[in-house]
Amino acid sequence: MEKAIKKSSLSISENGLEKKSSAKRLEVLKTYKIYIGGQFPRTESGRYYIPTNAAGKKLANVCLSSRKDFRDAVVAARAAFGGWSGRAAFNRSQILYRMAEMLEGRKSQFIDELVQQDSPKAKAEKEVNLSIDRLIYYAGWCDKFQQLFSAVNPVASSHFNFSVPEPTGVVSVIAPQADGLLGLVSVIAPVIAGGNTCIILASETKPLCAVTFAEVLNSSDLPGGVVNILTGKPSELASWFVDHMDVNATIYCENNSEIKKMIREKSAMNLKRITFYDKVNWYTFEGQSPYFIMDTQEIKTTWHPVENIAGAGGGY
Amino acid sequence: MAKAIAKKHVPKKSGKSNTIKLKFDTSWSYAPAPESKSAATINKQYDLYINGEWQKPQSKKYFDTINPATEEKLSEVAEANAADVDKAVKAARNAYEKVWKKMQAKERAKYIFRIARIMQEKARELAIIETLDGGKPIKESRDFDIPTAANHFFYYAGWADKLEYAFPNRKTEPLGVAGQIIPWNFPLLMAAWKIAPALATGNTVVLKPAETTPLTAMKLAEIIQEADLPPGVVNIIAGAGTTGAAIVNHPDVNKIAFTGSTDVGKIIQRAIAGTNKKATLELGGKAANIIFEDAPIDQAVEGVINGIFFNQGHVCCAGSRLYVQESVAKEVIRKLKDRLESLIVGDPLDKNTDIGAINSRSQLDIIHKYISIGKKEGAEMYESSCRLPGKGFFCRPTLFTNVAQSNRIAQEEIFGPVLAILTFRTDDEVIEKANNSPYGLSAGVWTDKGSKIFNMTKRMRAGVVWANTFNKFDPTSPFGGYKESGFGREGGLHGLSAYVNLI
Numbered sequence: 172m173e174k175a176i177k178k179s180s181l182s183i184s185e186n187g188l189e190k191k192s193s194a195k196r197l198e199v200l201k202t203y204k205i206y207i208g209g210q211f212p213r214t215e216s217g218r219y220y221i222p223t224n225a226a227g228k229k230l231a232n233v234c235l236s237s238r239k240d241f242r243d244a245v246v247a248a249r250a251a252f253g254g255w256s257g258r259a260a261f262n263r264s265q266i267l268y269r270m271a272e273m274l275e276g277r278k279s280q281f282i283d284e285l286v287q288q289d290s291p292k293a294k295a296e297k298e299v300n301l302s303i304d305r306l307i308y309y310a311g312w313c314d315k316f317q318q319l320f321s322a323v324n325p326v327a328s329s330h331f332n333f334s335v336p337e338p339t340g341v342v343s344v345i346a347p348q349a350d351g352l353l354g355l356v357s358v359i360a361p362v363i364a365g366g367n368t369c370i371i372l373a374s375e376t377k378p379l380c381a382v383t384f385a386e387v388l389n390s391s392d393l394p395g396g397v398v399n400i401l402t403g404k405p406s407e408l409a410s411w412f413v414d415h416m417d418v419n420a421t422i423y424c425e426n427n428s429e430i431k432k433m434i435r436e437k438s439a440m441n442l443k444r445i446t447f448y449d450k451v452n453w454y455t456f457e458g459q460s461p462y463f464i465m466d467t468q469e470i471k472t473t474w475h476p477v478e479n480i481a482g483a484g485g486g487y
Numbered sequence: 488m489a490k491a492i493a494k495k496h497v498p499k500k501s502g503k504s505n506t507i508k509l510k511f512d513t514s515w516s517y518a519p520a521p522e523s524k525s526a527a528t529i530n531k532q533y534d535l536y537i538n539g540e541w542q543k544p545q546s547k548k549y550f551d552t553i554n555p556a557t558e559e560k561l562s563e564v565a566e567a568n569a570a571d572v573d574k575a576v577k578a579a580r581n582a583y584e585k586v587w588k589k590m591q592a593k594e595r596a597k598y599i600f601r602i603a604r605i606m607q608e609k610a611r612e613l614a615i616i617e618t619l620d621g622g623k624p625i626k627e628s629r630d631f632d633i634p635t636a637a638n639h640f641f642y643y644a645g646w647a648d649k650l651e652y653a654f655p656n657r658k659t660e661p662l663g664v665a666g667q668i669i670p671w672n673f674p675l676l677m678a679a680w681k682i683a684p685a686l687a688t689g690n691t692v693v694l695k696p697a698e699t700t701p702l703t704a705m706k707l708a709e710i711i712q713e714a715d716l717p718p719g720v721v722n723i724i725a726g727a728g729t730t731g732a733a734i735v736n737h738p739d740v741n742k743i744a745f746t747g748s749t750d751v752g753k754i755i756q757r758a759i760a761g762t763n764k765k766a767t768l769e770l771g772g773k774a775a776n777i778i779f780e781d782a783p784i785d786q787a788v789e790g791v792i793n794g795i796f797f798n799q800g801h802v803c804c805a806g807s808r809l810y811v812q813e814s815v816a817k818e819v820i821r822k823l824k825d826r827l828e829s830l831i832v833g834d835p836l837d838k839n840t841d842i843g844a845i846n847s848r849s850q851l852d853i854i855h856k857y858i859s860i861g862k863k864e865g866a867e868m869y870e871s872s873c874r875l876p877g878k879g880f881f882c883r884p885t886l887f888t889n890v891a892q893s894n895r896i897a898q899e900e901i902f903g904p905v906l907a908i909l910t911f912r913t914d915d916e917v918i919e920k921a922n923n924s925p926y927g928l929s930a931g932v933w934t935d936k937g938s939k940i941f942n943m944t945k946r947m948r949a950g951v952v953w954a955n956t957f958n959k960f961d962p963t964s965p966f967g968g969y970k971e972s973g974f975g976r977e978g979g980l981h982g983l984s985a986y987v988n989l990i
Contacts, residue, residue, distance in 0.1 A: 319655055322980050326961035327638070334965050334981060340948075419970070428761075435760035439753040441925065442768070442971045462657070462989065469969050470981050473944045475954045 203231045203378065205240060205402055206385035208247030209395015215239050220404070222376055225289045233378050236403035238411045241343075241370060244399035245417050248341045248368040251396030256338045256366035260314035267310035267364060270391040274303050277387060281352055284379040288351060301454065302356040308459050309360035316365070316461040324472070329479045336468035338366035339444055340419030343412040345405050347424040350453055351377030355384060357453045358422060361463035363397055367420075370399045372412065378402040405430070413437045413445075420444035420467050424451075517831065520838040522625045527615040529702060533564045533725070535571055536708035538578035539718025545570040550727075552701055555622035556835050556844035556879040564701045567724035572693070572733040575722040579664045579691040580739055582719030587691050588661060590717075592648035599644035599686050601714040606637040609710065613703055617675055618835045620702040622844030622880070623798050625836050635960060636679035639978070642962035643683035646983060650688065653980055659987035661689030662765060663741035666734040669704075670747045671697035671846050672801040672902075678704050680966075680977045681744050682721060688986040690742065693722045693734060699847045701725040732758070740764060744985065746803075749900075749926075749971050767975025767985045769803065769967055771900040772928030775921035776806030776957060777911075777943065780814045782933035786955065788822045791906070794931060794957035796830060796884055799842055800904040801850070803972075804929035806957050808897055809908045810917050816910045820888055823906075827871045827884050834876065842904060845880040854882050854903030861887045861896040866907070892920055900926070914942070922948045927969030931957045950976070 204211040216237035222230045234240075255263070274281070278299050285295035317336055324332045342362050347354030351374045362369045373381030385400045401408070405425070413421045413434045418441075423434055426449035438445045446466045451458055532549060534541040546568035551560045567575070587595070606613065610633045617628040650659045665685045669677035674696055685692050696704035708723040724730065728751075735743055735758050745755055746769040759766060776794050778787045794806025811819045835843030845851040862868055866887040875881040886906040890897050897907045911917040921930060930949040934940060944952040950968045953959060960966065965976035975985045 322965075324961065324963040324965075324979050326959075326964055328959060328961065330956065330959060330961075332961065332964050334979065339969070432761040436757050439756035439760075442749075442753065442756065442770070442973060444974055460656075469950060470965050470967070470976050471944075471950060471952065471969075472965050472979075473952045473954065474956055474959050474964070475940065476956050 201231070203233050203382040203402070205234045205236055206382070206388070206398070206400040207240065207244045208250070208399065209389065211385070211389075214403075215243070222378060224287060228287075230287060230379060233382075233402045236372075236401040236408065238408070240401055241408060241411050242415070244370040244401060245341060245343075245415055247396035247399055248370055249417055251394055252338075252340060252368045254394055255363070255368055255397045258366075260317065260366075263364060263366065264310050264313035266392050267306055267313060267360065270387060270393065271303050271306035271310060273387045273391045274299070274306065274384075277383070278303070280383060281380055284383060285352065288377045288379060297454075298350060298353045302353045305353070305356050305459055306360055309364040309464070312361075312461050312464060313364045316464050319461060320465060320468070329477045330474050331477050332472065332474050334470050334472040336365070336465065337471050339467050339469050340367060341417060342367045342369040342420045342422060342467050343415070343418045344369055344371040344422045345409055345412060345424060346371050346373055346381070347448070347453065348374045348376060350374075352380035352384065353453050354424065355381050357458050358424060358448065359398055362422070362467050363393075365464045365468050367467050368397045370401065370412070372405060372408055373400055373402045375402075375404055409434065410437060413443060414440065416441050418443060420446070422446045422448060422466070424448045426450070517839045519834070521834060522615055522618070522629075522836045522838060524615060524619070524836070527612045527619070529562050529616060529619070530705075531562060533562060533701070533705040535565045535567055535575070535725070536705070536712075536723040537571070537575045537719075538582075538722065539712065539716070542574070544568070545574070550698065552620060552699065554619050554879075555699075555846055556876070558878055558880075561619060562702060564705065564725045567695070567726045567730045567733070569733040571724060572730060572737055575693045575724050576664060576666075576734075576737050576739050578719035578722055579693050582717055583661075583663055583691040586717045587720050588689055592650070592689075595686065595689065596644045596647035598714060598716050599640055599647065599683060602710060602716070603637050603640035603644060605710045605713055606633070606640065606707075609706070610634065610637065613675060613706060615836070616706060617703050618843070621671060621674055621700045622835050622846050624840040624843040626838055626840070627798060632673055632676045635962070636676045639676070639679040639962040640683045643687040646684075647687040647689075650983065650987070653983050654987075654989055657989040659688065660990055662986060662988060663690060664739060665690045665692050665742040665744055665986065666737065666740040667692060667694045667744045668731045668734060668747065669694065669696055671700040672798060672803070674700040675703040675707060677746055678707055680746075684977070684982050685744070685986050686720065688983060690986050691720045693724065693740070695730055695734060696723070696725055698725065698727040735759065738762075742766070742986065745769070749973075752973055767967075767977070768973035769975070769977060770928075770971065770973040771926055772803045772805070772968065772972050773808055773898065773900050773924050773926045774804055774806045774929040774931065774949070775808045775810055775924070775947070776931035777810045777917055777921060777933065778812060778815065778819055779932070779934035779936075779939065780812040781935045782815075783935060783955075784815060784818060784822065787933035788819060788826055790931065790933060790955070790957045791823060792826050792830070795906040796842055796904050797958050799845055799882070801846055801902055802958065803900075804951060804958065804966075805902075806929075806931050807901060807906060808921075809906055810911050810920060811908060812917075813910045813912055820908060823886060823908075824869055827869070827886065828873075830871060830873070830884050832871065832873045832875065832881060832883065842884060845882050845903065848880055850902065851880040851882060854901060854905060857896055857899070857901045857903070857905060858885060861890070861894065861905070861907070864891070864894045864896065866890045866894060866896060892923065898924065914939070918943070918946050922946075925971040928967075928972035929953065
């Protein structure tokens with residue numbers, strides 16, 4: 172016993188001498204994985220690619236996701252849809268706010284990653300701050316946009332009739348390439364604020380923040396499967412994103428006219444709702460509005476008769 | 488006396504009170520009550536309505552439109568080819584840039600109000616022509632199609648100078664020229680659904696009615712002419728699929744609004760893929776109509792009958808899949824069969840007729856094809872024993888029992904008076920079955936329990952849900968589908984979005 176104590180006190184003193192024993196600590200490199208159904212698997216394909224920054228520095232071995240990864244993500248997103256869309260709007264609001272809190276707490280990590288991916292420090296800070304604020308913005312909308320875009324319709328017959336927005340379902344998203352964090356957050360937030368679930372393909376050239384953002388999601392009480400994040404090449408995956416018969420809507424954020432044409436053509440297969448955000452500046456107020464939420468909403472109208480006993484005309 | 492009444496209402500323990508068989512073999516029958524054809528004027532020939540005048544078609548072709556109840560020719564109508572479409576689009580573009588876009592919104596509104604008023608003035612004539620050309624019962628064209636069409640113009644007219652209130656924090660601008668293609672099941676009403684919101688928001692229009700039912704659209708063109716609408720704001724040109732394709736593919740059209748089959752809707756979506764054209768598509772449906780054991784059964788039965796036999800079942804939102812809770816299935820099916828037997832099938836112009844003529848021979852063939860598929864798949868067919876007229880296209884009201892979820896008659900749109908009946912036990916089961924369809928246009932639920940209504944209406948993936956009612960429409964009420972039933976809404980405040988850019 173005495174010996175053991177002695178040993179441990181010895182090790183403390185050794186730690187105290189750290190400076191002497193090693194000049195440089197070996198950095199622990201992060202493995203960037205994808206995010207499906209609340210888990211962090213590697214791509215089933217086993218493939219990877221190595222994005223580099225402008226100086227040619229390798230950023231990481233990033234998963235080169237496959238069609239099968241996308242399919243798995245759709246299964247996860249569909250499974251999560253009932254629960255997420257069925258939650259109280261207030262609860263969704265709380266979770267989006269929690270996401271903002273978690274992002275705030277890891278601000279420096281995101282700034283570091285953006286700087287690694289060629290952003291000047293000041294711009295990186297701005298991008299992270301805006302991303303946090305954008306989450307707060309949409310957290311606030313979760314239980315309000317319905318009031319703004321609903322209607323009680325004064326039908327001429329004796330019926331009560333109202334129209335409300337409802338989430339369209341599973342949404343596949345090809346994120347903006349330029350703004351690895353702000354673009355991603357600005358597209359995801361309105362989709363899930365409205366009760367949809369999604370699969371998002373991160374920026375091909377700037378994927379680091381997307382994977383780290385998955386860690387934010389994972390610690391924010393957001394149920395697994397609501398947001399699924401893949402990394403890889405839009406040129407390979409875009410057609411699968413719009414081909415899948417269990418996807419209800421597709422959002423495309425780049426301005427490649429060939430891909431846009433392909434998306435609209437393939438969307439006809441099951442009449443996906445298609446939205447292009449190719450001209451949005453995510454750094455301005457133009458990058459946020461409840462109309463982004465409405466892009467992945469359906470309007471449902473409900474009718475019920477109103478009893479009209481002998482046309483009662485009393486004034487009460 | 489009071490005692491005797493009270494006694495009557497005591498339900499018998501054996502439940503035998505539900506097994507009374509109605510008899511229909513009495514000598515009672517309705518005397519014919521035909522609406523007069525003389526109140527309507529149909530020209531022998533109609534040209535294309537382009538730029539405010541009737542123009543001869545460059546195609547030099549005319550096609551016959553017939554009365555499906557008698558197979559007699561009513562008139563012949565010009566068929567627009569690509570050159571004619573181009574002419575119409577140019578007229579619409581010119582009117583948009585030079586007149587309509589610049590006009591004060593309140594003046595635009597007054598033109599639309601004027602159209603609505605003239606439609607009301609000519610309502611009887613329009614109803615007769617609608618019934619002659621399309622085969623629907625006069626009581627429906629008179630009491631539903633025509634008044635609702637006029638009301639649609641009234642409703643949207645008022646929006647023209649109030650658009651800044653419709654979209655919070657945004658201004659609107661019109662899209663430009665709208666190409667609109669409409670079906671044959673509600674010819675004038677669909678024209679109103681398309682034209683009224685387009686005009687109110689400042690767009691101009693090229694409209695193509697369906698080839699089997701062009702006549703009320705021609706009458707509408709006359710009304711528009713009479714209303715003195717500036718030339719080119721509305722152009723109405725008839726034709727078939729190739730005319731429609733020419734509109735869809737015209738490079739100077741900014742917006743396509745289509746109501747019709749899901750197959751054609753998908754073709755349109757592909758055709759405009761490489762363009763900036765916007766689209767709204769109102770496509771097919773296979774609505775689930777659900778009866779719970781606690782529903783008021785007689786009302787539900789009436790609602791189901793209305794749901795599937797309204798307009799001969801030529802309704803995209805028709806309640807063509809009936810799900811009945813097992814405990815009441817026997818009673819519901821018996822009452823449905825009784826009710827089927829009492830439906831009056833025959834002359835659409837007769838004011839007592841419930842079910843008129845099938846719109847065309849080809850549609851009748853499709854319906855017969857599905858009836859034979861249903862029988863082959865093992866479902867049990869029951870049809871009314873009514874006599875059908877010797878001429879014209881008629882179909883007995885039909886229902887199938889013992890239908891499986893996977894049967895084609897439970898999955899595919901028949902667009903005719905054919906009901907598929909399935910059963911269920913639990914709420915979850917029926918939700919799963921009802922939503923198991925590529926379509927999502929409408930749905931119905933019948934129950935006396937309020938909380939169950941809201942649970943069901945919320946979980947049903949459909950754009951319009953009727954609770955304890957069915958097939959109700961109103962200009963203020965948005966209509967349109969989820970999933971493969973299309974996208975965009977028509978009617979109400981939400982119907983404005985289809986025709987504006989937000990800025």
